[in-house]
Amino acid sequence: MPTLEDNAGAILTQSLAIIEWLEETHPEPPLLPKDPLRRAKVRAFALALACDTHPVQNLKVLARLRQLGLPKEKVTEWAASANREGLSACEILIAGESGPFCFGGAPTMADLCLVPQLANARRFGVDLGGFPRLLKAEAAAKDNKAFADAAPERQPDAE
Amino acid sequence: MPTLEDNAGAILTQSLAIIEWLEETHPEPPLLPKDPLRRAKVRAFALALACDTHPVQNLKVLARLRQLGLPKEKVTEWAASANREGLSACEILIAGESGPFCFGGAPTMADLCLVPQLANARRFGVDLGGFPRLLKAEAAAKDNKAFADAAPERQPDAE
Numbered sequence: 001m002p003t004l005e006d007n008a009g010a011i012l013t014q015s016l017a018i019i020e021w022l023e024e025t026h027p028e029p030p031l032l033p034k035d036p037l038r039r040a041k042v043r044a045f046a047l048a049l050a051c052d053t054h055p056v057q058n059l060k061v062l063a064r065l066r067q068l069g070l071p072k073e074k075v076t077e078w079a080a081s082a083n084r085e086g087l088s089a090c091e092i093l094i095a096g097e098s099g100p101f102c103f104g105g106a107p108t109m110a111d112l113c114l115v116p117q118l119a120n121a122r123r124f125g126v127d128l129g130g131f132p133r134l135l136k137a138e139a140a141a142k143d144n145k146a147f148a149d150a151a152p153e154r155q156p157d158a159e
Numbered sequence: 160m161p162t163l164e165d166n167a168g169a170i171l172t173q174s175l176a177i178i179e180w181l182e183e184t185h186p187e188p189p190l191l192p193k194d195p196l197r198r199a200k201v202r203a204f205a206l207a208l209a210c211d212t213h214p215v216q217n218l219k220v221l222a223r224l225r226q227l228g229l230p231k232e233k234v235t236e237w238a239a240s241a242n243r244e245g246l247s248a249c250e251i252l253i254a255g256e257s258g259p260f261c262f263g264g265a266p267t268m269a270d271l272c273l274v275p276q277l278a279n280a281r282r283f284g285v286d287l288g289g290f291p292r293l294l295k296a297e298a299a300a301k302d303n304k305a306f307a308d309a310a311p312e313r314q315p316d317a318e
Binding site: 052 | 227
């Protein structure tokens with residue numbers, strides 16, 4: 001459960017609410033463009049992952065499917081399928097964007113959602129060959145120090 | 160699939176991205192408070208429904224569960240359970256808010272997400288007696304013309 005405690009001790013929840021709060025209180029570097037229509041496109045990409053993809057394949061849902069008696073390989077296929085569908089939608093959303101990040105030359109909220117989702121997709125064995133534009137954005141993120149520093153295995157409490 | 164076409168013909172997708180765009184381009188009446196921390200709390204409530212609740216019980220997921228061989232009553236219990244858990248979290252998020260809406264005396268993005276989710280919960284037979292604060296917000300919305308006009312059965316293409 002991602003949470004953030006601000007300097008006054010307030011606890012913020014929900015990843016995208018936290019990102020919007022960071023954008024409003026620490027606006028540089030920006031995670032959203034200035035133009036309202038471009039902002040809507042970045043947010044739609046992020047939400048296509050945060051609402052339509054990630055929740056359907058999270059660990060809690062997969063555990064419940066197992067409890068309901070589904071065999072392990074069907075549960076994995078469920079998760080892979082959710083990833084494939086979500087990433088397919090996202091590939092189309094940025095097909096016309098030159099990048100290299102999802103929306104332009106710098107990371108946005110869209111890239112923040114994409115990078116961990118691609119890691120999930122690989123974990124469930126999804127073939128990512130059909131998503132060249134998403135992989136281009138991921139490659140740009142790999143060259144960015146902030147993304148490298150945020151990798152799960154780089155955190156102080158990583159197992 | 161909620162979509163919005165703006166005056167220039169651009170197509171916006173994802174409900175919350177559309178709501179944020181409306182807020183930025185048509186700021187009155189506001190759907191978010193001014194203070195960043197309050198905005199984060201409203202967004203966290205909305206996302207607890209839009210990310211953690213609705214996607215797990217939407218029609219596509221329920222149809223897939225049926226395809227996987229789950230009996231109808233187990234699918235309904237899956238949907239009811241997702242609604243109960245999401246609404247329980249939301250009840251706590253606004254327990255300290257006097258209302259009558261989720262966050263104050265006027266509707267916000269939180270109420271826009273809550274009203275349809277309560278309708279879903281009823282459809283799946285969820286007992287809403289344990290959610291007095293959510294029902295108070297819903298009652299306030301029922302007295303609001305904009306909510307009444309937005310009811311599915313009031314739309315020109317309603318079946």
